[in-house]
Amino acid sequence: MALETIDLNCAESLYSLSDQLNLNEILPNKVTIWKLRNNNPMRNSFNNNNIKLEEFEALIKLTVEMAKFLYPFIRQILQSRDDVIKNPKAWNEFKKRYIELISERFNTNSMKVKRLLDPSLNDEIFIKIILTLALCISEDGYLKLRTTLINF
Amino acid sequence: MLQNKFIFNQSSVSLEIIGLPDYSINENSDYISIISQWKLMIIDKPLIEGNLNHLESIMKAFYCYSSSLLNDEIGSYESTLIDIKPVNYFTHNIFLKSSKPDVKPLNFKIGNSVLADIINCFDQLGSSSKVKNIYSNEFKKLKKKKYLLLFNKNNILNMLFPPIASLFSLFIVSTAFIYIYDDNDKRSFLINKNKLISIESINRLL
Numbered sequence: 001m002a003l004e005t006i007d008l009n010c011a012e013s014l015y016s017l018s019d020q021l022n023l024n025e026i027l028p029n030k031v032t033i034w035k036l037r038n039n040n041p042m043r044n045s046f047n048n049n050n051i052k053l054e055e056f057e058a059l060i061k062l063t064v065e066m067a068k069f070l071y072p073f074i075r076q077i078l079q080s081r082d083d084v085i086k087n088p089k090a091w092n093e094f095k096k097r098y099i100e101l102i103s104e105r106f107n108t109n110s111m112k113v114k115r116l117l118d119p120s121l122n123d124e125i126f127i128k129i130i131l132t133l134a135l136c137i138s139e140d141g142y143l144k145l146r147t148t149l150i151n152f
Numbered sequence: 153m154l155q156n157k158f159i160f161n162q163s164s165v166s167l168e169i170i171g172l173p174d175y176s177i178n179e180n181s182d183y184i185s186i187i188s189q190w191k192l193m194i195i196d197k198p199l200i201e202g203n204l205n206h207l208e209s210i211m212k213a214f215y216c217y218s219s220s221l222l223n224d225e226i227g228s229y230e231s232t233l234i235d236i237k238p239v240n241y242f243t244h245n246i247f248l249k250s251s252k253p254d255v256k257p258l259n260f261k262i263g264n265s266v267l268a269d270i271i272n273c274f275d276q277l278g279s280s281s282k283v284k285n286i287y288s289n290e291f292k293k294l295k296k297k298k299y300l301l302l303f304n305k306n307n308i309l310n311m312l313f314p315p316i317a318s319l320f321s322l323f324i325v326s327t328a329f330i331y332i333y334d335d336n337d338k339r340s341f342l343i344n345k346n347k348l349i350s351i352e353s354i355n356r357l358l
Contacts, residue, residue, distance in 0.1 A: 010193050051156030075163055075265050081242050082263025083355035127264065132222055148222045 001105070003066045004019070005098045006073045010066070017065050018058070026058040033062075040126060042106045042113050060150045066139040067133040074134050083125060158283060160276040164195040165320050167276075171284055185284040194270070195208040197260050200248065208286055211274050217244070218271050303316035 004010035018027040027033050036055055038047045080090035098135060099117060100149065106113045115121050136145040160167045171187040173179035186217045192200040200210070209231060216237040217229040227244075229236045235247040244267055249260040262270075277283060 022308060064208075072163075078265040078268060079263065082265055127241055128222075131264050131268065134264070135218055135222065137269050138272060139279040145353065146223075151223050 001101055002098065002126075003063065005101055006070050006077070007066070008009070013066060013069075014062050021061055021065060023058045023061065026054050028061075033059075041077050042110055044105060044107050044115075046107070053149070054101060056075060061142055063133075064136050064145055069138045071134065071137050074130055077130055078127075078134060079088075081130075094130075095145055096124075098126060108145060155188065156185065156282075157180060158280065160273045160280070162272040162276065163274050164266055166193040166305065167191070167273040169277065171283075182325070183282055183284075187284070187286075192270070194262070194266060197262070197266075198258055200258075202251075203249040204286070206233060206251070213288065214270055214274060220306075238276075 001048055011033070014033055015030045016029075018024065018033070027036075035047065035049055036051060036059055037043075037053045038045050039049055040046065041048075076090045077094045080092075080094075082088050084091055102113065102116050106116070108117065110116065116125060132145070132148055136142075136148075138144070150152070155172055157168065157170045160169070168191040169184060169187055170189040170191075171184035172183045173183040179185055187204045187207065189203070190201060190351050192210070195202075200328045202210075210233070213229050213231060213234045213236055217227060220229070221238075227238045228235075228257060233249055233251070235245075235249075237245045237247075239245050239261060242264050244262050244264075246258075246260055250257065251338060278285060
């Protein structure tokens with residue numbers, strides 16, 4: 001969702017990327033990607049579909065590839081947060097849109113989601129999400145993100 | 153002899169590697185396997201340079217620090233050459249100690265954006281086919297959480313070996329006892345004893 005906050009057309013981009021990465025067998029269409037994304041228990045449309053290992057890995061590959069494309073924007077957001085007094089625009093816009101998407105798509109009754117929406121706590125969480133994406137754009141990025149998610 | 157030079161750039165950071173190929177093993181002339189010098193240039197920050205040992209230490213420091221940040225551990229790294237400590241969750245304090253006695257230590261702060269650029273420069277160096285690999289596997293060697301260690305093949309063997317060995321030894325000992333106290337043997341022994349007694353009694357009668 002962080003990538004979707006940066007790229008408004010993320011769903012479409014993810015599907016075209018899955019084509020480029022030859023992930024058609026695992027992710028044949030947009031609906032499959034959407035179903036896999038709905039495995040997140042914080043979503044309103046949560047469905048426990050028992051995600052398979054190859055589907056999990058395909059999603060990580062897509063995320064890393066998207067992060068590579070969006071690195072200039074990701075960096076801009078991080079830089080804006082580093083110097084939020086002089087240059088707050090990119091960070092504030094990102095945070096505002098991210099919160100909008102969370103309130104729209106996540107179950108706001110859940111304590112985890114409430115924590116994400118709490119302005120005194122969410123800065124740290126959002127920074128960590130963006131920093132994780134920024135650190136995973138290398139050729140080994142897939143392994144880094146996978147290890148980070150497994151350790152989470 | 154002309155040295156090779158490669159530059160890895162990522163936004164505000166630039167890493168310059170200078171060195172030579174190892175001609176003794178017929179390496180390509182455009183390859184670097186002997187790094188003689190390196191420079192890490194960060195916009196608005198002092199130049200960092202040194203030899204191969206310094207580069208290894210600095211790469212290790214940055215990789216360890218960033219992985220500890222990602223894994224929600226206490227993000228702090230200390231070594232004889234470099235200390236990295238978090239000021240808050242978007243500023244990091246770098247303290248570089250020179251190996252030369254007269255040079256004062258260098259202290260400066262970087263944000264998350266510069267940290268990401270530095271790590272990406274090191275990643276480019278690690279995945280480059282033109283420079284000998286020095287420290288690219290750091291992220292693959294990340295410590296996994298304890299519950300994940302349970303799934304390690306060696307750990308499973310270590311966990312299962314003692315109970316299996318004890319069960320096996322119990323089985324062997326108990327089968328030995330079963331053999332000694334075998335009912336059939338006992339019966340045949342009693343029958344033989346009875347026969348002997350009966351033979352003795354017949355002999356007496358006779």
